Amino acid sequence: KQEVTQIPAALSVPEGENLVLNCSxxxxxxxxxxxxxxxxxxxxxxxxLIQSSQREQTSGRLNASLDKSSGRSTLYIAAxxxxxxxxxxxxxxxxxxxxxxxxxxxxxRA
Amino acid sequence: NAGVTQTPKFQVLKTGQSMTLQCAQDMNHxxxxxxxxxxxxxxxxxxxxxxxxxxxxxxxxxxxxVSRSTTEDFPLRLLSAAPSQxxxxxxxxxxxxxxxxQYFGPGTRLTVT
Numbered sequence: 001k002q003e004v005t006q007i008p009a010a011l012s013v014p015e016g017e018n019l020v021l022n023c024s025x026x027x028x029x030x031x032x033x034x035x036x037x038x039x040x041x042x043x044x045x046x047x048x049l050i051q052s053s054q055r056e057q058t059s060g061r062l063n064a065s066l067d068k069s070s071g072r073s074t075l076y077i078a079a080x081x082x083x084x085x086x087x088x089x090x091x092x093x094x095x096x097x098x099x100x101x102x103x104x105x106x107x108x109r110a
Numbered sequence: 111n112a113g114v115t116q117t118p119k120f121q122v123l124k125t126g127q128s129m130t131l132q133c134a135q136d137m138n139h140x141x142x143x144x145x146x147x148x149x150x151x152x153x154x155x156x157x158x159x160x161x162x163x164x165x166x167x168x169x170x171x172x173x174x175x176v177s178r179s180t181t182e183d184f185p186l187r188l189l190s191a192a193p194s195q196x197x198x199x200x201x202x203x204x205x206x207x208x209x210x211x212q213y214f215g216p217g218t219r220l221t222v223t
Contacts, residue, residue: 001169004152031210032209032210032211034211034212036214042216042217043200043214043215043216043217044153044200044214045214046211046212046213046214049209049211051209089152089153091153091212093210093212096141096143096158096160096204096210097143097155097158097168098143098145098153098155098202098212099152100145100152100153100154101152102150102151102152103152
């Protein structure tokens with residue numbers, strides 16, 4: 001059974017600081033890994049998808065890396081803004097199923 | 111495209127009642143899934159489907175039934191609601207053509223009293 005851990009559980013930073021969110025997973029036999037954003041009381045918005053053959057993926061201020069062999073992924077958010085405040089979820093996928101960590105809740109202070 | 115839609119948004123049930131949570135997608139995705147999200151825990155897979163007529167159990171299937179008669183729809187049935195089923199339920203879909211990137215619906219918040 002895939003176990004996913006996200007560290008830290010919560011993070012509070014001043015606006016403009018770079019964010020580093022860590023994710024580790026126990027089974028490296030994954031097909032891909034997705035990072036999601038969830039705002040309070042809302043659904044999940046896909047941020048980035050990294051295929052197992054890729055090392056990283058970038059979209060705007062977001063960059064995600066994947067080290068499949070060691071079971072780690074990191075999400076970097078550059079120059080954080082108050083609008084980045086949300087919970088970020090990491091989800092490796094195998095056999096058509098996503099496994100989720102509890103997430104990292106980010107607060108960006110203006 | 112509307113993407114993945116779910117109804118209702120909110121629902122309150124009494125213990126023992128049954129109900130169906132609706133999920134539909136208009137992207138012609140082969141795969142659909144149901145997850146539940148509880149406070150302090152990650153989302154957990156309830157049931158999933160790899161195509162019309164094909165369903166399988168996920169991590170927490172007890173107390174739930176599914177069927178997939180069309181590509182578009184994947185309803186989740188609660189047979190006899192229990193307080194332990196109080197949760198937020200999310201439906202998701204994906205396709206091989208987009209590298210199995212999963213798209214989620216807005217969720218249904220269910221309370222069982």
